[in-house]
Amino acid sequence: MRRFGLYVIGDEILSGRRSDRHLAQVISILRDRGLVLSWAQFLPDERAPLEHAFARSFATDDVVFSCGGIGATPDDHTRQAAAAALGRDLVLHPGAREEIAQVAAKRGLQDLASAEGRQVLMMGEFPRGASLIPNSFNRIPGFAVAHHHFVPGFPVMAWPMIEWVLDTRYRDLFHAQPQVERALLVFATPESAIAPLMQDIEGRFPGVRTFSLPSVGDGSDGRAPRRHIELGVKGPAALVPQAFAYLEEQLRAAGRELGPLGPAEALGQPQ
Secondary structure, X not given: XXXXXXXXXXXXXXXXXXXXXXXXXXXXXXXXXXXXXXXXXXXXXXXXHHHHHHHHHHOOOOEEEEEOOOOOOOOOOHHHHHHHHHOOOEXXXXXXXXXXXXXXXXXXXXXXXXXXXXXXXXXXXXXXXXXXXXXXXXXXXXXXXXXXXXXXXXXXXXXXXXXXXXXXHOXXXXXXXXXXXXXXXXXXXXXXXXXXXXXXXXXXXXXXXEEEEEEOOOOOOOOOOOOEEEEEEEEEOOOHHHHHHXXXXXXXXXXXXXXXXXXXXXXXXXX
């Protein structure tokens, strides 16, 4: 199954001057289409860390969204780092130039050969071979290259652009392999005691993954007010019911105290 990843870029996020809103929203956008976020990373506005991260993900087949740092001020390094990671030069995209010129003209900037005009046009300089991602908010486009999709950090721009990318380029992946998870609560049991069972299940049911979420019972997870583990399985809808039945059977055979978690849930879609 195709993996999806997310970069959130900006010193303001890492310093706490602004709070991230992208992670939860991208998870929701993907979930609505039967897709799952496999990984996410927060990165600073620094060329070297950005280039290193992009080089790593460019080497995969992952579909990646990157939010932030594509402006033209000195603290924006995303476009340059992406080009360097690919070993390509930055070039002014003709389509981006046209969009930017029209926006600039409406703002009273007619001379794009001026110092201000050249600065504005830098927002249309992308790695050679990149394609455009339309921006319905202010028409300054993002860009896509090697299954990486670079959008602004502003949620009002970024989220519709991400939805456009998914709906335009990856619709064939929507709901292709329904993913389901089932879980229950296990009381008075350390994680070390259930780890062998988790390994057993993943060996017996290839494609199914197990997970354990321990709680100290303070109510912060919205579950039971006693120390417990939320233990479950997730994966293809055709395999999860069998794996979950085996999980519950083995726990009961071992005399574990169990509690219900609730009905089965497809990821983001109650059944």
